[in-house]
Amino acid sequence: MPSTTKYFISTLIFLAASGAWGQEKKKEKEKVKTSFSPTGIRVGTDLIDLTKNFAGKTFKGWEVNGDIDFSKYYLVADVGSWAKTLPLSNGTYNNGGGYFRLGVDVNLLGNDPDKNMFFLGFRVAHAGFHESVTYQATSTQLFAPNPVNLTNSHVTGGWGELTSGLRVKVWKGFWMGYTARLKLAPGAKGGGGALVPYDMPGYGLIQKDPWWGFNYQVFWRIAWKKDQVPPKK
Amino acid sequence: MKFAFPLLFCALFASCFNEGDCLISATNYMHVQFKKKSSITVDTAIAFTGITVSGTDSVLTYTATVTEILLPIDIGHPTTTFIFHRINTLDSAMVATDTLQVQYTTQSKIIAPSCGAFTYYQNLKLEKTSLNTAQYKVFSTSLLKDPASTGTAAYAVNYQIFY
Numbered sequence: 001m002p003s004t005t006k007y008f009i010s011t012l013i014f015l016a017a018s019g020a021w022g023q024e025k026k027k028e029k030e031k032v033k034t035s036f037s038p039t040g041i042r043v044g045t046d047l048i049d050l051t052k053n054f055a056g057k058t059f060k061g062w063e064v065n066g067d068i069d070f071s072k073y074y075l076v077a078d079v080g081s082w083a084k085t086l087p088l089s090n091g092t093y094n095n096g097g098g099y100f101r102l103g104v105d106v107n108l109l110g111n112d113p114d115k116n117m118f119f120l121g122f123r124v125a126h127a128g129f130h131e132s133v134t135y136q137a138t139s140t141q142l143f144a145p146n147p148v149n150l151t152n153s154h155v156t157g158g159w160g161e162l163t164s165g166l167r168v169k170v171w172k173g174f175w176m177g178y179t180a181r182l183k184l185a186p187g188a189k190g191g192g193g194a195l196v197p198y199d200m201p202g203y204g205l206i207q208k209d210p211w212w213g214f215n216y217q218v219f220w221r222i223a224w225k226k227d228q229v230p231p232k233k
Numbered sequence: 234m235k236f237a238f239p240l241l242f243c244a245l246f247a248s249c250f251n252e253g254d255c256l257i258s259a260t261n262y263m264h265v266q267f268k269k270k271s272s273i274t275v276d277t278a279i280a281f282t283g284i285t286v287s288g289t290d291s292v293l294t295y296t297a298t299v300t301e302i303l304l305p306i307d308i309g310h311p312t313t314t315f316i317f318h319r320i321n322t323l324d325s326a327m328v329a330t331d332t333l334q335v336q337y338t339t340q341s342k343i344i345a346p347s348c349g350a351f352t353y354y355q356n357l358k359l360e361k362t363s364l365n366t367a368q369y370k371v372f373s374t375s376l377l378k379d380p381a382s383t384g385t386a387a388y389a390v391n392y393q394i395f396y
Contacts, residue, residue: 144309195341
């Protein structure tokens, strides 16, 4: 065998071996990267809802948000309550009830060691509420105004959401951020038909499809495990 | 140029808060057209001394012949009875008295806080009538008005009566 051929074969074996070693190293890295074991829970609230309680007399409500990390994926749950008193041009509308959302966010920054996020996600939401309206029905001819007083005592509804937002670590376990929501496909049932459901807690005006929402949130994170994020190259 | 993005942002969100115009299609008027019995697509002019409406002491009066009328239903009750006192268009002699009793359900909708809540009358049904079944035809079972139009034509046709 000529020496050049020997040299060529030796080089191939070396490259193949080093390639295999490189693959092993890559696999190890991937193993660390794809650890889906959750490392902590982040619990927060919406500051806009809290501010609205003090800003006017038409809204009373709160919302609590939480997420758990599974690498760059976050399981998200929100629970909230709202009650509205809206003066109408010919009467008054009231509602009150609770809602929850469940969904997943994908961190586009990857598995960030500080749990900072720029995310896209989705939610499935459910609400249960009651509502009532009082107004004067009028006739343009012959008949006197007729007072109308209607109540939907138990309405249930649901909708979907596409979400995007930010979470930024500000200090130790404290994060701030926002969530923008595109709310879709609202549905409500159980009203009885005499009053068309108007405002669904967590969604807003049912006749608006799609509708939008925005939360400005603060979070506190309780970690139970140190994150295994591979060192950067 | 540097203000272009903030302006666009404001315009985008302002449009979200814009409640728009109050376009109300609710009405308590029932639209009735009169057609010839011999040719049901042709209008026929009818004269009345008056139309009595239940739930009120007032009587609707007409000084001229009409080919279609708007009848107000009683907003406080689930039925309204109309009695047509029909007269001959030539000599004003009494021809007949026709009775129509309609039944309906109501549904309330809130359009917007600035517009208010409105009652929609639906499932209109001719409960009792002195007319025979070949003498009338049912069209829309809801009382609706096109908010962009005016006049009798703005109201959905509910019944055609053939004389």
